[in-house]
Amino acid sequence: MSTIRLEIVTPERKVYDDDVNMVIVRGVEGELGILPKHAPFVTPLVISAMRIKKGKEEQIVAISGGFLEVSQNKVVVLAEAAELPEEIDVNRALAAKERAEKRLAQSSAEELDFKRAQLALQRALNRISVAEKK
Numbered sequence: 001m002s003t004i005r006l007e008i009v010t011p012e013r014k015v016y017d018d019d020v021n022m023v024i025v026r027g028v029e030g031e032l033g034i035l036p037k038h039a040p041f042v043t044p045l046v047i048s049a050m051r052i053k054k055g056k057e058e059q060i061v062a063i064s065g066g067f068l069e070v071s072q073n074k075v076v077v078l079a080e081a082a083e084l085p086e087e088i089d090v091n092r093a094l095a096a097k098e099r100a101e102k103r104l105a106q107s108s109a110e111e112l113d114f115k116r117a118q119l120a121l122q123r124a125l126n127r128i129s130v131a132e133k134k
């Protein structure tokens with residue numbers, strides 16, 4: 001089976017670096033499957049679970065936004081934050097979810113705080129959902 005190199009990096013660390021068969025991500029324009037020899041391509045990513053297919057295995061990674069670039073049979077994901085399921089502290093994500101929900105209840109939709117809380121809630125829900133799949 002042919003492969004494509006996948007690197008997931010954040011400002012803090014390298015989260016993933018391996019040859020894989022397929023990468024499925026959620027870009028701003030929707031879900032996208034990337035196979036070996038994909039044409040050069042760049043897209044912003046939304047907060048979502050990224051899926052990596054390697055042989056018979058599927059790995060899932062929580063991505064908190066960023067960019068994806070495909071070039072020369074290599075996918076580079078530059079994520080604001082990214083965690084494998086076993087790295088996720090579920091209690092921390094549950095606490096972040098509660099904080100965000102409180103802030104959403106206390107601010108109105110026009111406020112910057114509201115938007116910030118919405119994103120924090122999305123990150124927390126994404127982490128909780130990815131952690132369930134370990």
Ligand code: ATP
Nearest residue numbers: 064081082083087088089090092093096120123127
């Ligand atoms: P919190 O309010 O709990 O810090 P956050 O969504 O604001 O959550 P981020 O700013 O997205 O956190 O991430 C900061 C760093 O903390 C990143 O390195 C990220 O991987 C890590 N991180 C955030 N939440 C968790 C979690 N629940 N489990 C493990 N690592 C986490």
